Amino acid sequence: MRFIILALSILVSVLAKDEPGCQDRSSPARKIMVEALSNDDCEEKCLNTLDCKSFQFRKFKCVLYIAGSESKQEVNKGVKCNDGWIGNPITGSCFMIVREAMDWKTARNKCRSFGFGSQLAKIRCSLDNRFVKDVLAKDTLKNVGYWMGGTDFYHAGNWVWTDGSPVSCFTDWHEGEPFGSWNGKNEDCLAWWRSKNWEWNDVNCETKIPAVCMIPVKKCEEGWTLNPTSGTCYIILSKKQDWKTARQNCVMLNSELISLRTSQEYLFVKDFLNPSDEENFWIGGNVDNTGSWVWSSNKSPISLAAYSNWSSGQPSYSKNENCLKLRRSNMEWFGANCGRELPAVCARSILQKASKSKLSLMHIKKLWFLLSKSKC
Template sequence: MKVFLLLLLVGTGYCLDRTQLHGLKALLKNLDGAFATCQLVLFSEMVDYDTAEQKCQNFDIGTGSGTGNLATVSDEDKNTDLKLLLGMAYTVKDKAGRWDADQWVWAGMRKTKNNDGSKKSRDYNAADWEWADGANPQDFKKWMKGQPDQRKDGDNLQNQMRISHHGEWDDTFKYKEHPYACDYQGKYILSSTLSTWSQAKAACEKAGLQLAKVRSDQEVAEMLRAANTFLGLQDESLATWDAPNWIWLGGTDAAEEGVWTWIDGSPIDYFDGMNWRAPNPDNAAYVGKDSQNSLSLSRWGEFDDSFDSKKRRRPFACQCPGT
């Protein structure tokens, strides 16, 4: 089954304006089944609520601790952005199709108290509902008119929350199958659009980001996990230097040969610890061509200095704000 993944750029102090939204969509348009931004993840795989909860608990890029969770949509920004992401994964249908499974996404709220099915218990009380992180919903809510209504189906109650293309909340049965959204704590947004280093730099900037930094062995490991999740597993049939095997990063020595910095001007302190593919960095140059001034990382964790030219188009990684 093809899995579609979208993440959302709603980190602290970061909201997408119209220009950045177009930049984000451009980053994601050529991904093969996975789309990434920064704080929320939407998987289009159709699963029931319990399965969605388990999958999110195991989705822990950025923590490595197995403590992920279904999305906590506790403010207007996250609710609006989750609506946007669902629209990017699935086409909005007309009124006749509004209840179809792909028109809703599981979020991490469920009713944990007063579940006896009585008329009194069916009245909405925020203290009865809980986000996956254990918090009760506060003032923010987007329930559809008349919801939650806590209908019964045999022994099953509508104790789980889903969100529509229109950003409306509904309670439903946990055996229903929908896409699902997880919180994301990682640093990186990856794009499979084959680009030169300069094109990759510009594409990240149009989305309000910058080409990524990898500053430790731990961040290399996170980058490789993110690549496997968002770009798909490495294709073992490819040759070493085939484009999909390499990811552009934001390192360069174009300003001063041999002095490597990140594109924001900060030094690459990790330089001596990098696992360079021998004999790199070699600054090899074709006759009459520019030198190798651009940093990339292989899908197996080796670094290379390379040309910023039309002959070197590769996937690339952008850095999430504040990371």
């Protein structure tokens, strides 16, 4: 039954039409139905209605979603973003204002260099657009505009985001825009523009202005826990098993036994494991056929890693202790007999999804038995 329920929930999420990150995550909310002539008219009514957090246009009817008291408490909790980023508490999107003046392509590459899915801002709903406009309106440096991620450079009039998706779900063009050219120069890149009330304007791509980078909402699949700094999702397999079996079960979940490579990840996993009653867990280190300790995920030597936390006297290089065990109470590492049965911690990037490979019925039953005992 659990398998069926989760499968249905995944199917529903795939078929959902709402753009991830453009949904108002606060709840509960009141709904108000008013008349509207268009989607823009509906949005205008939302903008002019106190505590309106989102809207939906349905054939001359406009549904306004008004935040209730409980939803305000949820919103005020804020959203976890990396240092230097600001979060939209309604959608969960994270933004960074890059003050350096640069052309559009440089801005695109600059945003990508931050990692974790960062990109020039891709605005798919009024909630994120209004949030950024409010931030830019407080700009004391009086910059004329800020780059976002839209362009029609590749096909005139066909505006797309940097990931190739169309600029169509939501737009906020200033009246008369996009114009296409100015003073004999093509205007193929998208920006928020101060003189146009921070509405959208097409600009020559060589113009040097600051930019807005964005990390879309990050969310792990059900049962997994997100480290928002690294973009890694974790799950505990509570059923005790030998190291090889634990790794195989992680792989079947399109993940690996966890590799602790940074102090930040160490601190996060320490908190993640803290409520557990178990003291020892399998993690992803083992001795390879050359006698060296390596991370099983990519066979890289543990000795070359920037971070390690071996217990005193470890590793012992005993022939019978060739797999890596983590002690929860002090987060120290120990070599252990690979046949010992322990719970395990799996990890995968948030960009990875559950494996699409066909599993046997036996494997499916086995995985769901393990997950039914996992920490959620």
